Amino acid sequence: QKEVEQNSGPLSVPEGAIASLNCTYSDRGSQSFFWYRQYSGKSPELIMSIYSNGDKEDGRFTAQLNKASQYVSLLIRDSQPSDSATYLCAVYPGGGSTLGRLYFGRGTQLTVWP
Amino acid sequence: GAVVSQHPSWVICKSGTSVKIECRSLDFQATTMFWYRQFPKQSLMLMATSNEGSKATYEQGVEKDKFLINHASLTLSTLTVTSAHPEDSSFYICSASEVGEKLFFGSGTQLSVL
Numbered sequence: 665q666k667e668v669e670q671n672s673g674p675l676s677v678p679e680g681a682i683a684s685l686n687c688t689y690s691d692r693g694s695q696s697f698f699w700y701r702q703y704s705g706k707s708p709e710l711i712m713s714i715y716s717n718g719d720k721e722d723g724r725f726t727a728q729l730n731k732a733s734q735y736v737s738l739l740i741r742d743s744q745p746s747d748s749a750t751y752l753c754a755v756y757p758g759g760g761s762t763l764g765r766l767y768f769g770r771g772t773q774l775t776v777w778p
Numbered sequence: 779g780a781v782v783s784q785h786p787s788w789v790i791c792k793s794g795t796s797v798k799i800e801c802r803s804l805d806f807q808a809t810t811m812f813w814y815r816q817f818p819k820q821s822l823m824l825m826a827t828s829n830e831g832s833k834a835t836y837e838q839g840v841e842k843d844k845f846l847i848n849h850a851s852l853t854l855s856t857l858t859v860t861s862a863h864p865e866d867s868s869f870y871i872c873s874a875s876e877v878g879e880k881l882f883f884g885s886g887t888q889l890s891v892l
């Protein structure tokens with residue numbers, strides 16, 4: 665059973681602050697990791713992908729991966745009210761699994777208040 | 779980015795009827811598409827992997843006779859919910875992979891069964 669765990673929140677931060685979202689996964693052989701943003705009633709939107717240990721930055725977003733600890737995180741700097749959404753962590757297990765077949769966490773609901 | 783179109787966006791039907799949902803990749807060929815279901819405040823649960831020209835692969839616990847999947851071309855997959863019941867009411871989302879494991883989602887279909 666491939667588990668992806670996230671703190672469901674809600675996480676509430678003031679505008680301009682750093683929001684930190686965390687995710688752990690059970691399959692040590694997992695190869696690829698993704699963060700999706702989902703607004704209520706909408707489909708998920710890919711915002712970050714990370715494949716190797718360390719940090720990856722894209723604008724206000726930074727993804728961090730630690731495969732030894734089976735941990736991946738997403739930092740949102742200078743949080744804006746428009747960042748308020750549910751953030752889904754997704755893991756691709758590799759190992760012959762069909763490309764694109766991802767396992768998702770339950771999501772963390774983020775609220776950024778002005 | 780890749781565009782995946784899903785139709786209809788929402789549907790209301792009577793219990794016992796069948797509903798068809800279409801998923802199209804608009805600017806790329808998708809040999810594999812995925813169907814997810816999402817209940818309120820829950821994560822995306824993979825229902826099945828749809829392979830062009832062959833039978834779909836269903837996840838454990840998903841009834842293949844109830845959720846019929848057809849992937850007749852490289853740009854179209856359909857999900858038919860047969861004899862729908864109120865417990866089938868959910869948000870259904872399709873996705874397709876263009877490059878590697880990056881997954882792009884359709885806009886989702888909210889199904890309400892009365």
